[in-house]
């Protein structure tokens with residue numbers, strides 16, 4: 035298993051281009067199962083999760099040609115080869131559950147391994163299943179798999195107890211081919227939901243309200259190819275690079291990100307004293323002075339994203355005061371704390387709150403990545419720390435960050451991947 039080696043303490047400076055968003059690419063690739071024609075999708079990030087969904091789509095019967103670089107992928111789904119998402123794939127990527135809605139809607143059947151727990155909490159899919167049942171599907175659970183059957187889904191009024199992101203996406207996709215109108219209330223408002231809706235609309239779907247908390251879908255009898263769709267920029271990757279400028283006292287221009295997608299993050303970065311310039315091509319963060327303390331509560335969009343919590347905590351650990359991080363989205367998302375403490379951070383956890391007392395410096399140490407964003411926080415801490423940091427289990431990082439060590443090297447970071455035989 036590869037490791038990342040960092041010799042920290044250098045201010046990062048320069049331009050970095052943001053990749054396509056993982057959390058938009060995954061549902062959009064799953065949505066290709068719905069249409070009969072050909073889709074061309076560009077700006078797909080090269081990530082392990084994307085390779086996993088490609089394997090899954092191939093298994094289901096999709097024909098994919100990866101033309102590389104700016105040409106992207108062409109995807110066709112002529113006929114169903116298998117109706118199941120096997121455990122081997124779902125256990126490495128929970129978002130595999132996103133094929134449930136499309137398969138049930140177009141082929142009338144789906145069998146998807148239940149994801150089970152994961153490093154950041156229980157993460158059930160009860161809302162996905164409740165919505166499909168409301169749309170007339172028969173849902174059964176057997177041998178660790180959820181099985182969904184339906185002749186043709188029917189439009190329904192669905193209220194989500196929590197604005198689940200993949201739940202909203204799964205149900206929105208399922209509803210595109212249902213008979214009648216579906217209304218999803220308390221829907222997730224994440225920009226990735228809106229990007230998926232744009233893709234579906236290009237395929238002929240009738241959707242209004244995506245990106246707000248009420249999404250209305252008028253079912254159609256079939257969907258076609260999408261023409262070319264460009265995946266939106268990754269707002270979490272962008273936020274991570276802006277936080278890198280802040281934690282190393284540097285200046286980074288993140289090219290290609292949409293400032294509006296990052297409102298809550300930019301607000302908090304400004305609050306701790308980082309200069310943020312929103313430019314037409316992206317966002318620039320300039321730091322250098324002391325990092326101020328700040329309190330943050332993670333919330334569904336447009337609140338502060340839970341996917342930026344770990345990276346911000348690395349930053350707060352070097353502030354000049356006491357900060358509180360309140361994690362409200364996932365119940366067990368502080369696994370990076372023990373590792374940050376090994377680097378000298380002063381953090382106490384009480385339930386879903388972390389109290390972070392800023393220290394003057396972090397020192398490099400061997401640490402272990404435990405989930406995707408936790409890994410990113412360790413990279414940030416390592417870039418700011420005095421001395422050498424070695425991060426193991428970086429496969430977590432490879433799930434969601436494209437060429438992270440290359441991008442940080444190009445900004446002046448002393449960071450390299452140590453390849454290890456499996």
Ligand code: UD1
Pocket residue numbers: 056057060128129155156157158159160161162163196197198199200201222226334340341363364365
């Ligand atoms: C998505 C993102 C992930 C992000 C998360 C929250 C993708 C592929 N992943 O994950 O990066 O961290 O949103 O912004 O887009 N819940 C239920 N029942 C359900 C579904 C969810 O109780 O059926 C709960 C979860 O346990 C969690 C909360 O709802 O506490 C939000 O989860 P959800 O929005 O579904 O996260 P994901 O879609 O899995």
